[in-house]
Amino acid sequence: IKIEDVIAANDSSVLRPFLESLLKRENRDGRILYSVIELLLNMNGINWSELVDRQEFDSLKTVKELETFLNEASDPETINLSNIKRWGEMVTVPAGKFVYQDETDEEDHVYLREYSIMKFSVTNILYKEFDPHHRLRFPQYSYLDDHPVIGINFYEAVVCSLWLGRRLPIEKEWEKAARGTDGRDYPWGEAMGYQSDYANTCDFMIGRTSSVTEFEQGLSPFGCFNMAGNVWEWCVQLYSKGHVTQRVVRGGSWLNHMVHSKCAYRNTFDPDERYPAAGFRCVSLQLTEVDDDEEDDY
Numbered sequence: 001i002k003i004e005d006v007i008a009a010n011d012s013s014v015l016r017p018f019l020e021s022l023l024k025r026e027n028r029d030g031r032i033l034y035s036v037i038e039l040l041l042n043m044n045g046i047n048w049s050e051l052v053d054r055q056e057f058d059s060l061k062t063v064k065e066l067e068t069f070l071n072e073a074s075d076p077e078t079i080n081l082s083n084i085k086r087w088g089e090m091v092t093v094p095a096g097k098f099v100y101q102d103e104t105d106e107e108d109h110v111y112l113r114e115y116s117i118m119k120f121s122v123t124n125i126l127y128k129e130f131d132p133h134h135r136l137r138f139p140q141y142s143y144l145d146d147h148p149v150i151g152i153n154f155y156e157a158v159v160c161s162l163w164l165g166r167r168l169p170i171e172k173e174w175e176k177a178a179r180g181t182d183g184r185d186y187p188w189g190e191a192m193g194y195q196s197d198y199a200n201t202c203d204f205m206i207g208r209t210s211s212v213t214e215f216e217q218g219l220s221p222f223g224c225f226n227m228a229g230n231v232w233e234w235c236v237q238l239y240s241k242g243h244v245t246q247r248v249v250r251g252g253s254w255l256n257h258m259v260h261s262k263c264a265y266r267n268t269f270d271p272d273e274r275y276p277a278a279g280f281r282c283v284s285l286q287l288t289e290v291d292d293d294e295e296d297d298y
Contacts, residue, residue: 003038003039003042004042006039007039007042007043012043015039015043016040016043016065019036019039019040019065020040020065022036023036023037023065023066023068023069024068025072025078025132028131028132028133029131029133030127030130030131030134030156030159030160031156033156033159034048034155034156034158034159037066037159040063040065040066041060041063044062044063046059046063052158052236053236055167055168055170055236055287056287057162057167057285060162069163070162070163070165072163073129073130073163073164073165074165079129080129083125083126083129084126084129084164087120087122087123087125087126087146087212088118088126088164088282089118089119089120090116090117090118090119090284091116091117091118091119091177091222091223091224092114092115092116092222093112093114093115093116093117093173093176093177093222094114095111095112095113095114096111096112096181097109097110097111097181098110098112098175098176098179098180098181098182098183099179099181099182099183100172100175100176100264101175101264102264104183110172110176111290112172112173112176112288112289112290113286113287113288113289113290114288115173115283115284115286115288116283116284117169117173117174117177117222117224117281117282117283117284118166118224118281118282118283119223119224119225120148120212120213120224120225120226120281121148121149121212121225121226121230121231121233121279121280121281122148122149122152122157122160122279122280122281122282123145123146123147123148123149123212124136124142124143124144124145124146124147124148124149125145125146126149127149127152127160130160130163130164131160134149136151137150137151137152137274137276138150138151138276140208141207141208141209141254141276141277142208142209144211146211146212146213147209147210147211147212148209148212148226148230148231148279149279150209150231150275150276150277150278150279151274151275151276151278152234152274152278152279152280153271153272153273153274153278154234154247154269154271154272155271155272157234157280158236160280161280161282164282165285166282166283166284166285167236167282167283167284167285168234168235168236168280168282168283169233169235169236169281169282169283170235170236170237170288170289171235171237171248171250171266172288172289173283173288174227174233174235174250174251175250175263175264177220177222177224177227177283178220178224178227178228178250178251178263179220179221179263179264180220180221180222181221184263185262185263185264186198186199186218186228186261186262186263187218187219187220187221187224187227187228187263188217188218188219188220188228191258195217195218197215197217197218198215198217198218198228199215199218199226199228199229199230199252199258199261200214200215200226200229200230200253200254201228201229201252201253201254201256201257201258201260201261202254202255202256202257203257203258206254207254208254209230209231209254210226210230210254212225212226212230213225214226215229215230224281226251227250227251227263228251228252228258228261228262228263229251229252229253229254229258229261230251230253230254230279231251231253231254231277231278231279232249232250232251232252232253232256232267232269232275232277232278232279233249233250233251233278233279233280233281234247234248234249234269234278234279234280235247235248235249235250236248239266239268243268245270245271245272246268246269246270246271247268247269247270247271248266248267248268249267249268249269249278250265250266250267252265253277253278254277255276255277256277
């Protein structure tokens, strides 16, 4: 069904309040919110897919039906702010250059402006604040409040991030937060064999997710937990120009070997699918990439 056909077949005076009602907490279903927002934005002449790809969301503030939804995460009358504070904690990644992928030549290092990234993957209890009707998708693998939410597809992750006043990371942001500036293989440094206290991967046969507060020895240089193992994390980019739909995931998971959790390792998932080993974490809204002319100044 095309969005234009839905809009053409319905009176806007009826469709707008109906869509707004689906955003309300008491009616919320995280599985359909991406499409609800897409319809609302289209009625306001805004291309939702382009906003997501560019990660520029300022125009959302002009859509009055989204106002309550976008401000809800800071409303103490509506949600438990202590859960937002505890599980949505952010760490700062300073401005500067870093080794991206295998570009070890200094002239090829990438510059990013300062940004913040979540210390933990989004947990079950934090996602429940966003969607109070959410039911665990794979409870045999993640069921406790402090475990990462799994079975969340790309589109659900996009909307939850915006509800938190954040967005999904681009690959460069994710990788810098995971490996720091020196091009290390893993968040803690080099592998040095299989280290059971550093990451939750299938090498250690845990067989499920673990608490996002575990594996402190595997912290990234900026203080992020579980950027190797536990769950793959959605990034916003398409995997390559040849992939018209597949989105990037990073970090490896409890279901994969440790070699797949290297900081520079790239994987791809179908954005519509809900995987038992995929979750996400968010970054601050401001854009961090600079163009080539600006980068020459750093």
